Amino acid sequence: MKINIAESNLERIVIVGGGFAGLMLAKKLAKANYQVVLIDKNNYHQFQPLFYQVAMAGLEPSSIAFPLRKFFQGNANVFIRVTEVTAIEYDKKRLQTPLGIVNYDHLVIATGADTNFFGNATLAAKALPMKSVSEALYLRNRILDDYEKTLSITDPEERQGYIDIVIVGGGPTGVEIAGSLAEMRKYILPKDYPEMDCSEIEIFLIQSGDQLLKGMSDEAAKKALQFLQKLDVKVILNNRVTSFDGELVTMKDGTTIRSRKVIWAAGILGAIFEGFPAAAIGPGNRLVVNKHCQVLGMENVYALGDVALMEGDAKFPEGHPQVAQVAMQMGEYLAGSFKRKQQGKPIVPFVYRDLGSMATIGRNKAVVDFPGFKIQGFFAWLVWLFVHLYQLLGVRNKVMVFINWVWNYVTYDQSLRLMIRPHVPPKEVEKF
Amino acid sequence: MKINIAESNLERIVIVGGGFAGLMLAKKLAKANYQVVLIDKNNYHQFQPLFYQVAMAGLEPSSIAFPLRKFFQGNANVFIRVTEVTAIEYDKKRLQTPLGIVNYDHLVIATGADTNFFGNATLAAKALPMKSVSEALYLRNRILDDYEKTLSITDPEERQGYIDIVIVGGGPTGVEIAGSLAEMRKYILPKDYPEMDCSEIEIFLIQSGDQLLKGMSDEAAKKALQFLQKLDVKVILNNRVTSFDGELVTMKDGTTIRSRKVIWAAGILGAIFEGFPAAAIGPGNRLVVNKHCQVLGMENVYALGDVALMEGDAKFPEGHPQVAQVAMQMGEYLAGSFKRKQQGKPIVPFVYRDLGSMATIGRNKAVVDFPGFKIQGFFAWLVWLFVHLYQLLGVRNKVMVFINWVWNYVTYDQSLRLMIRPHVPPKEVEKF
Numbered sequence: 038m039k040i041n042i043a044e045s046n047l048e049r050i051v052i053v054g055g056g057f058a059g060l061m062l063a064k065k066l067a068k069a070n071y072q073v074v075l076i077d078k079n080n081y082h083q084f085q086p087l088f089y090q091v092a093m094a095g096l097e098p099s100s101i102a103f104p105l106r107k108f109f110q111g112n113a114n115v116f117i118r119v120t121e122v123t124a125i126e127y128d129k130k131r132l133q134t135p136l137g138i139v140n141y142d143h144l145v146i147a148t149g150a151d152t153n154f155f156g157n158a159t160l161a162a163k164a165l166p167m168k169s170v171s172e173a174l175y176l177r178n179r180i181l182d183d184y185e186k187t188l189s190i191t192d193p194e195e196r197q198g199y200i201d202i203v204i205v206g207g208g209p210t211g212v213e214i215a216g217s218l219a220e221m222r223k224y225i226l227p228k229d230y231p232e233m234d235c236s237e238i239e240i241f242l243i244q245s246g247d248q249l250l251k252g253m254s255d256e257a258a259k260k261a262l263q264f265l266q267k268l269d270v271k272v273i274l275n276n277r278v279t280s281f282d283g284e285l286v287t288m289k290d291g292t293t294i295r296s297r298k299v300i301w302a303a304g305i306l307g308a309i310f311e312g313f314p315a316a317a318i319g320p321g322n323r324l325v326v327n328k329h330c331q332v333l334g335m336e337n338v339y340a341l342g343d344v345a346l347m348e349g350d351a352k353f354p355e356g357h358p359q360v361a362q363v364a365m366q367m368g369e370y371l372a373g374s375f376k377r378k379q380q381g382k383p384i385v386p387f388v389y390r391d392l393g394s395m396a397t398i399g400r401n402k403a404v405v406d407f408p409g410f411k412i413q414g415f416f417a418w419l420v421w422l423f424v425h426l427y428q429l430l431g432v433r434n435k436v437m438v439f440i441n442w443v444w445n446y447v448t449y450d451q452s453l454r455l456m457i458r459p460h461v462p463p464k465e466v467e468k469f
Numbered sequence: 470m471k472i473n474i475a476e477s478n479l480e481r482i483v484i485v486g487g488g489f490a491g492l493m494l495a496k497k498l499a500k501a502n503y504q505v506v507l508i509d510k511n512n513y514h515q516f517q518p519l520f521y522q523v524a525m526a527g528l529e530p531s532s533i534a535f536p537l538r539k540f541f542q543g544n545a546n547v548f549i550r551v552t553e554v555t556a557i558e559y560d561k562k563r564l565q566t567p568l569g570i571v572n573y574d575h576l577v578i579a580t581g582a583d584t585n586f587f588g589n590a591t592l593a594a595k596a597l598p599m600k601s602v603s604e605a606l607y608l609r610n611r612i613l614d615d616y617e618k619t620l621s622i623t624d625p626e627e628r629q630g631y632i633d634i635v636i637v638g639g640g641p642t643g644v645e646i647a648g649s650l651a652e653m654r655k656y657i658l659p660k661d662y663p664e665m666d667c668s669e670i671e672i673f674l675i676q677s678g679d680q681l682l683k684g685m686s687d688e689a690a691k692k693a694l695q696f697l698q699k700l701d702v703k704v705i706l707n708n709r710v711t712s713f714d715g716e717l718v719t720m721k722d723g724t725t726i727r728s729r730k731v732i733w734a735a736g737i738l739g740a741i742f743e744g745f746p747a748a749a750i751g752p753g754n755r756l757v758v759n760k761h762c763q764v765l766g767m768e769n770v771y772a773l774g775d776v777a778l779m780e781g782d783a784k785f786p787e788g789h790p791q792v793a794q795v796a797m798q799m800g801e802y803l804a805g806s807f808k809r810k811q812q813g814k815p816i817v818p819f820v821y822r823d824l825g826s827m828a829t830i831g832r833n834k835a836v837v838d839f840p841g842f843k844i845q846g847f848f849a850w851l852v853w854l855f856v857h858l859y860q861l862l863g864v865r866n867k868v869m870v871f872i873n874w875v876w877n878y879v880t881y882d883q884s885l886r887l888m889i890r891p892h893v894p895p896k897e898v899e900k901f
Contacts, residue, residue: 041621043664080613081887097529104886106661113663119617119888136621161895175892181512185551189473189568229538231545232475433876440872444865454536455513456551459891460603463593 040137042116047072050375051132051141053122055082055105057361058342059147061368067112069372070379074139076132078121080105083170084429086361087438089210091173093217094181094453095445098170100437103430122148124311127335143337145371146324150305150343150359153321163283164301167210178456179298185456188232194295200238201296203286205278206303207244208251209396212261214300215242216398219268224449240270241294245277245303250404252358253394257404260413264398278303305359307344319346323356328386330371341367347387361428362392397421400446472569474548479504482807483564483573485554487514487537489793490774491579493800499544501804502811506571508564510553512537515602516861518793519870521642523605524732525649526613526885527877530602532869535862554580556743559767575769577803578756582737582775582791585753595715596733599642610888611730617888620664626727632670633728635718637710638735639676640683641828644693646732647674648830651700656881672702673726677709677735682836684790685826689836692845696830710735737791739776751778755788760818762803773799779819793860794824829853832878 048071052059055077063075084101091098109115124133125144132139152166165176180202187199202218204211218240226235242249242265248258249265249272265272277289278299286294307322317333319325323346325333330345332338342364346356357363370387377384395417397403403418405411412420422442429435445451480503484491487509495507516533523530541547556565557576564571584598597608615631622628634650636643650672658667674681674697680690681697681704697704709721710731718726739754749765751757755778757765762777764770774796778788789795802819809816827849829835835850837843844852854874861867876882 041623079888079890080617081889097531098889099529099885099887102887102889104661107882107886110660116664118620119614136618163894169892171890171892174889175894182551185512186568188550191473228542229536232548436872437869440868450539453531454539455531455534456511457513457530457534457606458511458603460601460607462595462607 038137040118040134040139042072042074042118042139045072045114047114048142049074049140050143050145051076051139052145052147053077053132054147054149054342054344055079056085056147056149056342056364058149058364058368059145060105060108061365062145062147062341062372063109063115065369065372066375067109067115069114069376071114071143071375073115074118074141075105075109075115076118076120076122076134076139077105078119079169080117080119082108082430084434085168086209086425087429088167088170088173089213089217091170092167092176092180092214093221093451094177094455095217095451096438096441097453098174100434100441101429102170103434108430122310125313125338127312127314127338130337141337143375144339146309146332146338146340146344147342147364147368148308148310148344149364151308152301153304153306154301155304157280160278160281160299160301163281164205164299166301167214168305174457176300177453178458181454181456183297184226184230184233188230197237197239198284198295198297200233201241201294202238202298202300203241203243203278203294203296204300204302205243206301207242207246207249207272207274208302209394210302211242211244211300212249212265212396212398214302215240215265215270215272216268216402219265219270220399221451223268225451225454229454241273241296242270243273243276243278243288245275247275249274250396253396253404254406254411256411256413257396257406260404261396261398264402264404268399305343307346309344320355321346329374329384330367330387339371341371350389353389357389358394360394362394363389366390395421395424470569472550472566472571474504474506474550474571477504477546479546480574481506481572482575482577483508483571484577484579485509485564486579486581486774486776487511488517488579488581488774488796490581490796490800491577492537492540493797494577494579494773494804495541495547497801497804498807499541499547501546501808503546503575503807505547506550506573507537507541507547508550508552508554508566508571509537510551511601512549512551514540514862516866517600518641518857519861520599520602520605521645521649523602524599524608524612524646525653526609526887527649528870528873529885530606532866532873533861534602535866540862554742557745557770559744559746559770562769573769575807576771578741578764578770578772578776579774579796579800580740580742580776581796583740584733585736585738586733587736589712592710592713592731592733595713596637596731598733599646600737606889608732609885610890613886613888615729616658616662616665620662629669629671630716630727630729632665633673633726634670634730634732635673635675635710635726635728636732636734637675638733639674639678639681639704639706640734641826642734643674643676643732644681644697644828644830646734647672647697647702647704648700648834651697651702652831655700657886661886673705673728674702675705675708675710675720677707679707681706682828685828685836686838686843688843689828689838689845692836693828693830696834696836700831737775739778741776752787753778761806761816762799762819771803773803782821785821789821790826792826794826795821798822827853827856 081102154161324340343359393407395405403421405417586593756772775791825839827837835853837849
């Protein structure tokens with residue numbers, strides 16, 4: 038059955054994914070001469086760089102998520118469908134979804150990336166990913182729940198497993214969570230749990246390489262390490278988690294850590310669906326694209342952002358970094374290309390402008406690499422705050438995040454420490 | 470195994486439930502010469518009167534919930550345990566919980582009430598209750614999800630079932646949801662769903678009695694009915710839902726409504742656990758208490774709020790109304806009684822002061838009954854806003870709710886239309 042979308046004389050561009058890339062593309066095409074169909078499994082765009090603050094009870098999901106329908110109110114040629122694409126039928130120029138078949142004239146894959154557990158099913162079941170607000174909320178509940186349970190545990194070794202936290206992956210996400218947790222341990226937990234000796238809580242950050250924040254400058258990496266060590270985070274470099282059974286973390290060198298919580302920020306995989314030819318799938322499960330963002334050997338099919346691996350950029354032989362900047366620039370680029378086509382203009386290749394990168398470690402502490410200069414510390418932290426607030430979608434969200442930040446900063450408190458468990462309707466009892 | 474709570478020379482008061490009654494009691498005892506143990510299944514207090522705004526995407530759960538631990542920071546004699554009491558062992562003066570046994574010297578049941586489905590298992594499985602923020606969130610997701618699905622449904626009768634909503638119960642909750650939904654249909658849905666003809670959406674409010682807002686004045690009831698009808702809500706009086714199979718609502722008089730969503734605000738049952746003698750359990754599953762809030766025939770056991778049914782108040786022969794005011798006054802009263810006991814003063818009976826009641830129907834519309842006078846309309850609505858904001862716990866929550874209200878009022882928008890689905894970790898795949 039075909040999905041119910043109004044017939045139109047316009048060519049139809051189907052965009053799969055409403056992340057940074059897909060949303061930017063749809064926004065730039067909202068007034069163009071195309072029918073745009075935006076498909077996402079959620080009815081909102083989520084602002085990934087602040088997931089960790091949701092997990093750390095500093096922000097609400099609604100402050101960093103924005104309803105797609107609200108965004109496209111008044112754009113009559115944009116159609117939104119909330120569903121998950123399961124497969125592409127390339128020869129028929131159509132997609133399969135639980136809602137029905139979607140035909141396309143042009144298809145754009147902007148599905149982003151999922152957590153990479155390196156094929157380890159036990160890890161996937163036991164470790165805590167953080168690639169959606171739902172996962173961030175789940176992590177928040179797990180942390181709070183474990184502290185509650187700790188109070189009833191008298192065996193010291195068992196208790197240690199409940200209070201310690203292991204973070205795997207020393208990229209921005211791992212560094213930001215570690216810093217946040219360390220501050221929670223310092224400022225909040227002693228007040229919330231006077232019955233607990235919070236100095237017993239240990240926070241581990243495990244990084245496989247020999248420095249944190251791979252891809253950023255040496256200064257940034259060194260300063261981040263220094264900030265974290267000052268907050269008493271145990272940073273373990275040049276090691277790797279090989280297994281985790283839900284209670285014991287084992288590392289490559291054989292050492293173990295007893296912890297029930299392993300936050301997994303150690304790698305991502307392109308989030309693709311069924312039906313792509315093997316030749317189009319590159320390392321990291323990413324779709325290989327040419328400099329026009331077109332998927333290798335697939336006409337009228339494009340890929341953007343984290344899921345795309347662009348060939349031919351000498352500066353990025355392994356593809357662009359999987360960050361918001363690349364995604365947004367590719368989205369804007371492809372919208373331009375579609376418009377140029379209709380205007381009969383030639384298509385130019387995509388060029389990535391590196392605007393810099395940054396990570397925050399806690400109150401007053403961040404590291405920022407701009408193309409021209411590098412800063413660390415308080416001023417970098419202000420830059421970090423400003424840039425993230427600026428990029429957040431929606432005035433209401435900006436206001437809410439700003440108030441929360443000021444509030445948390447002034448009171449040394451993250452007051453969203455609520456374990457709101459999902460409601461599960463009761464099963465009907467069959468009568469015999 | 471005994472639950473791990475510090476030994477103390479003080480007498481221990483165990484309070485089950487951190488709602489209006491339990492929280493007030495614990496607050497008033499926080500500096501008293503008792504050890505206070507507050508048990509709740511959630512780690513937060515929830516502000517029930519605004520649940521409907523969470524369901525209607527106007528407020529976030531975190532704005533109307535407050536962490537219990539934060540509330541009692543600095544009160545060394547208050548111990549919080551997040552767990553569910555499963556039974557009382559009265560002869561042993563102790564409670565059973567999944568965390569272990571809790572001994573008490575004095576026990577206070579402040580467990581509130583659950584939705585009453587009148588023993589109908591199909592109703593319980595299919596209808597949507599609203600007695601917790603989790604249930605309110607679930608309802609929000611169901612409403613949004615169904616509108617998304619509607620777009621793919623071409624059969625007109627099936628589509629009608631997806632878009633129509635039936636609300637059962639004409640008390641404040643039912644009236645407030647009906648008004649909110651009607652405004653959402655008027656102001657928001659046409660902008661969010663240009664593909665849908667929103668005038669086709671029907672909202673039904675079913676009330677078993679012959680007027681709305683039972684317990685309030687005739688003026689309030691009539692005005693509420695008038696407000697709702699002006700918003701085009703189909704109010705059905707003197708009828709009752711007898712069954713709902715998930716698709717078809719059947720009423721007592723045999724008429725049916727096709728709707729997938731039945732919001733159930735038609736009655737409550739005292740939320741008690743195992744172990745109470747049958748003689749102590751009164752109508753509506755409430756614990757029968759004397760004028761000192763002591764449960765019938767149970768020494769050192771008290772009940773407060775929705776779960777308590779006080780005998781002997783001539784003005785309330787069927788017990789007090791199950792509202793926040795009664796709960797808070799009982800909590801304050803019992804704290805006073807405990808203190809008087811230690812001071813050797815005699816205990817006085819509880820007297821309820823009726824401060825009035827109110828309900829809001831939408832923008833600029835509310836009905837308020839004060840003991841001395843009654844108002845309806847815009848000024849009543851301002852009173853409603855002020856009273857609810859004032860009673861909400863925590864400065865941050867007040868600020869957030871206020872901003873949201875102003876925002877929603879000015880923009881005619883409730884921007885929290887996010888279906889944030891709970892994360893469910895994958896099951897580990899066993900290898901053979």
